[in-house]
Amino acid sequence: MSINQSGWRPERPEGGDVAAIDTYTGNRALMLEEPLIFELGEENGTGVDFDPAPKAASRLGGLDRKRAIGLPGLSEPQAVRHYTRLSRQNYAIDLGLFPLGSCTMKHNPRLNERMARLPGFADIHPLQPIDTVQGAYALIHQLGEWLVKLTGMHSVAMSPKAGAHGELCGLLAIRSALEARGDAREVILVPESAHGTNPATAAFAGYRVENIPATERGRVDVAALKARLGPDVAGVMITNPNTCGLFEPDMIEISEAVHAAGGLVYCDGANFNAIVGRVRPGDLGIDAMHINLHKTFSTPHGGGGPGSGPVVFSEALTPFAPLPFVEKQGDHYALIEEETAGEHHGRTFGRMAAFNGQMGMFTRALSYILSHGADGLRQVSGDAVLNANYILRSLDDVLDAPFGASGPCMHEALFSDKDFEGGLSTLDLAKGLIDEGFHPMTMYFPLVVHGAMLVEPTETESKATLDQFIGALRHVAQRAKAGDQALKAAPVHAPRRRLDETLAARKPVLVYKEPEQAQAAE
């Protein structure tokens, strides 16, 4: 057998292009086809050896498993090869620029990985006696202090598991604070340009959501927002810098107006990386903000997570923050839980997740913060913003930049497909970029711009990389403006050609079924 050692051979598509599969194995040199574990694995295969089980009576309550589960097992070499082959079908920040706007894909330092794997952090249990894990609580506390200082806020809740979980945390604190003063309000205002998580979070927290429009300059319509404020408005959720890549210059004025109307201000801190070390959200009048540790502090995104979304609070919201809490008491770190909440945390809204939070992410984030320090973090935001503006100004002659005249952008540059011809769109340009060896930018977001393309280079890209990317994007944009229909077929050099997403949604196949099972189900 040749390269595809599993012996697996992808089916030739019926009546398809024979040249599309021009090798016996279906492989193309180093681009290897890979079957599913269910097609590879043997029923009795395993990649793990165990010591024999000691003899003992069964105490399973008569519920012993009778049926097979249907889990294939691979030997260690088969497994390592399977996953290594699959890994090669992925684009990743380690391979090149990943310019996803608002997602912030920066370099992931490997020191952070090494630190997160120290047994003193990785091999400790969340319910160990507090005295046996003082170093871990010290780490959580130290990271929390940095986050509080960098944001100019009063306190921090470390337990939220991701950005959207942090949004929920902030809104629950806001709701608790309002209820504590006997002020049940029903509405959260969310600007049109917000992440979709914002309105979903507000609804999840039991609020009714009302949208606030954006201005032609890509900012919150302050007049519309002020006009809507009233005794039924619990608060606003604002992303700043916003999803058009712009700073909200009226943020202080907005906060004051919301506070004057008895509401509170939530800031979606997803874009904190643009201002870290230079602007403290506390100085903008914000009451609560989550911080995506992976975006600002470089914890790896892992193909979709895990995230981590600590939330910083103003003094007004601090008593309502969730448990558990780490507190420094002299030389000792205490974990404040239900029974120990006391006066200071007595008005907490409760627990959001089972344990302490994302310790593995905390370790990585603290390593990153210490590595950069106060001077480095200021440089981080400066370089991130400079790189984005460099892209904006290097391309605004070939790509429509809807807010290009609104002044400098922050850490991301926004373009649109307005000038494309021949029915070509943002999607086609994105797929064309794949053939150039780049991951595409964020597409069709924010929704306030038709055919949006949001490019975020981050601070960890060199000028040479940016220049190559600008050259590639310029080339593909010119093709799109010329109506080059070949772009419709892109990508042609990726592990897969364009995938049929409509079919996937119309006839969902979410788990593997053995061929005979699949046939029976038809």
Place this chain on the structure above:
Amino acid sequence: MRYLPLADADRQEMLRTVGASSVDDLFVDVPAAARLPGKIEGLADHASELSVERQLTTLARQNMVAGEVPFFLGAGAYRHHVPASVDHIIQRGEFLTAYTPYQPEIAQGTLQVLFEFQTQVARLYGCDVANCSMYDGSTACWEAIVMARRITRRGKAVLSAGLHPHYVSVAETMARFTGDVLDLAPPALVAETDAERLLAQIDGETSCVVVQYPDILGRITDLTPIAEKAHAHGALLIAVVTEPVALGAIRSPGEMGADIVVGEGQSIGVGLNFGGPYVGLFACQEKFVRQMPGRLCGETVDAEGKRGFVLTLSTREQHIRREKATSNICTNSGLCALAFSVHMTLLGENGLRQLAEINHAKAVRASERLAKVPGVELVNESFFNEFTLKLTKEARPVIRTLAERGILGGVSLGRLYPGVDALQNGLVVAVTETVTDEDIEALADALQEILA
């Protein structure tokens, strides 16, 4: 500044292209009152790799490491041996540093893993479909309760007394804001009373019954009669599994009629990590798939007819549906799901069964040995790898004394149920394949001395 590739000369040249005289000028939209002129006070400047390593290693050394002492903690997080190849695979940059697979043509690695993961989870739980994972077991549990409300249009959830108290706390937190009613009680140290109470609580207003399997005390309950009663009243059965290894030995919740099965996947591949990141597992029967929260990966074909995978059914999700979404979740625990899947692939059917057998046998022997200690009584009739002991003394100080002697002896029910007097003498002990006979002897001897 080793992570920043721009040189000053680059910066100057780029500023010329941009048409600004300094980087500070790019922050012109920030009101002057909110702009910091210099560095934030009170924070140190950048540090070398060696220096950072020293600082973190110092903190790490202050912790008692599970692998270095006799270790018996469970209660929702378990210490299992993870094969070396699992960490090797998840550290590959193509997995570690990839984003959510929004461009499927260049994310087939992540997507195929997710499709395989979904299949493994669905089969393990005895369900038709599973999603790409949730934050953790506790948040998955609350999402399942919300999903049951959407399906049944009822707002009363009956929680079993054996549900992990932290999971209950999460549900209580959320229910306060959504208006759901939770019907619950703390566990009794006798299995039967809990089961009877649970059945009696199910009525025509119940949206779902939530049962942990095995439960917080380690007990294994037959879910069949609960499923029958729930279904007879138009309610759903949600089963919660905090120790997935158990399903290598006992029947799956799906087989016994559970409609939604959720749980913690940490046991397989992920490691203790002081509580996170973990990986929430979420599966259900096919008819409910469009009500599921979270990401889903589906099979499709590309323009050449080749099999490929994409994220699908996104019309349930927040970026399309905004406030009408099934959940505000826009991520999954991707890398932890990968670790789970790789470990499960290495185990296979046989490996999982053997692992479960070893866990159970060691736990049975440990329970027998510990029950012989004067002042110790075994509460459980049934269990998998975790059981509850009733001591003649309050368990929290006993645990602390054990720790002083270098033994992490279990989780006291007093820590989990601080307000419940009847539970203060309860000690939950987990015994996995990592526990040796010497460890068990050490715990038994120490308990004997402390309880004397």
